[in-house]
Amino acid sequence: MNAKPPAPVPSRASGPRRAGAPLGQPPAPAAAPPGRPPAETFEALGLPPELTHRMAELGVREPFPIQAAALPGALAGRDVLGRARTGSGKTLAFGLALLVRTAGARAEPKRPLALVLVPTRELAQQVTEALEPYARVLGVRLATVVGGLPVGRQAASLRAGADVVVATPGRLTDLVSRRDCHLDRVRITVLDEADRMCDLGFLPQVSEVLGRVRPDGQRLLFSATLDGAVDGLVRDWLHDPLSVSVDREAGPAAAVEHHVLNVHAADKYATATEIAARDGRVLMFLDTRAGVDRFTRHLRACGVSAAALHSGKSQPQRAHALARFKEGATTVLVATDVAARGVHVDALDLVVNVDPPADAKDYLHRGGRTGRAGGSGKVVTLVTPGQRRDVNRMIADAGIRPAVTRVRSGEEGLTAVTGAKRPPAGTGTAAGNAPFRGLGTRPGCPAKESRRTAEARRTAEARAAARVRRGR
Structure with missing residues (x-):
């Protein structure tokens, strides 16, 4: 970064701040006193009629409770x-x-006059899409600023006069260093998924951005947890904040079922393949970009319509994959x-952790892609x-009591839980039956098997996996 950083700005918590009058309208009514029941309509919350009409x-x-x-x-x-559970209308x-x-x-x-900082490109696009119809009604100009897209086009949108910028921290600081964006007029700053930004190492950029915006401005911070770095952001940059916590962000959605399927290591990817071949959409999580690409290629070889999404893809590739998934x-x-965050898909009824997540927070955010908005x-x-031991501990930390089932590929129990079925390829292509390098199994795209054939195949796969582990 070539631009000289601004002079340090005193913490807003250390002194008084002017009441935040709206930029273009009279002040809205003050918040309802504690203990008063929440408003049941958006009109009662003080939103202008043209906005509520468009919302209708x-x-x-x-309004949802958080709203x-x-x-x-x-x-x-x-x-x-x-603080509120993911998918609750934040x-x-x-x-x-x-x-x-x-x-x-x-x-x-x-x-710009207002700024929304988010951790990922997908969340930035989702926020922009959610606000766009209401911004048009109010005559507010939006711009999205994220990595993976041409910086010149984003700079041009800022030169045209964007009122509100939705941005990821890295690309925004790049544009600031290029002097394509100046934040001294920003009076409303939103930090969405603040904990995730800290987890991804964006705390220095977030702090720099907050040091550049108006010190007497308004801050809106939404986060799953308030410890560590996020707690420091709250202390340093929020002044006498209204604390809102309608339900536990770190908790699961009540309408979501949680299942643990105990599988043999040699049968894991055959099981995952049959789940992927079900009727209806499914979001499947793996640990690594290479694993995602390999498993996606495998599913396609088996006749399953699959797409990959990870940080190694360009932004147009990521947007295309997500759009086709949303469309079906x-x-x-x-x-x-x-x-795991920032992806909203209507009526997505199944999320599968092919690789278990690292911790309870990741589990809850992966699972939060289903059961959204009360579904x-x-x-x-x-x-x-x-x-099993690590997963049991992680599930307990997440406050989940899952149904635990021992399953194998091709069995009715797997179908009963997930809707799994045989992949459409049906003949066992070479690509499908080749060893799944890097994952230690042979997933296969088998044709219809008898029970005896299936048992023999699983035994052979287990022995092959054992030989690999012993280095033969």
């Missing part, structure tokens, strides 16, 4: 510290207030944890004997 046209009529709790304070200009909880308080003002070239053109999205779904984790 889109079927958004009643009812956070919007009054955010509209009044207060700092807000919000984007509109901060986004509607941000748009209303920005409406009526016009940004100068390269000097692709039935299986195989991903690393880059898809139902299932989270299935495949567990081999050597993984």
Whole structure:
């Protein structure tokens, strides 16, 4: 970074801050006193009629709990510290207030008036898509600033005068260093998924951004956890925040079923393949980018419509894969944890951890891709004997009591839980039956087998895997 950093800005917690008057409109009503029941309509929350009319046209009529709790304070200009389960409507909880308080003002070239910082490209796109129809009604101009896309086009959108910028920290600091973006006019700053930004190592960039925006501005911070680095952000940059926690962000959705499927190591990927071949969409998580690519190629060889999503893909590739999955053109999205946050797919009823996540937080965020906004779904984790102890501990830390089932590929029990079936290829292609290098199994795309043939195949696969482990 070539630009000289700004002079240190005193912590906002150390001194008074002016009440945050809206940029282009009179102040909104103050937040309801503690103990008052939340408003049951968006009109009662103080949103303008043209906005509520557009929301009704889109079927958004009643606020979710996080929206009812956070919007009054955010509209009044207060700092807000919000916690809520993933998929509970946080984007509109901060986004509607941000748009209303920005409406009526016009940004100068390269000097936005409001900023939303998010950890991933997918979440940035999701936030932009969620806010776009309401921004048009209010005459607010949006720009999305993320890595993986041409920086010149993003700089041009800032020069045109974007009122609100939705950005990932890395690309935003790049544009600031190029002097294509100046943050001194930003009076509303949102940190969405603040804990994830810290986990990904963005804390220095986030702190630098907060040091460049107006010190008397409004801050809206949403995070799953408030310990460590996030707690430091709250202390340093939020002034007397309204704390909103309508349910435990670190907790599971009540309408989601959780299943642990105990599988043989040699049968793991055959089991995963049959789940992928089910009717309906499924999001499958693996640990590594290489593993995602290999398993995606394997599924395609077996006749399953699959796409890969991970940080090694270009942004157009990631956007294309996600769009086809949302449309149903692709039935299986195989991903690393880059898809564990910021990916919203309507009516996604199954998430499968082919590789178990590293910790409880990752488990909950992976599982949070289903059961969103009050819907139902299932989270299935495949567990081999050597993984059981660690997975049991991780599941307990997540506050989950899953149904535990011992399954094998081709069995009715697997179908009963997941809807699994044989892949459509049906003849066992060379690609499908070749050793799954790097994962230590032979997943296979078998034709219909008798029970005796299936047992013989699994025995042979187990012996082959044992020979590999012994180095033969």
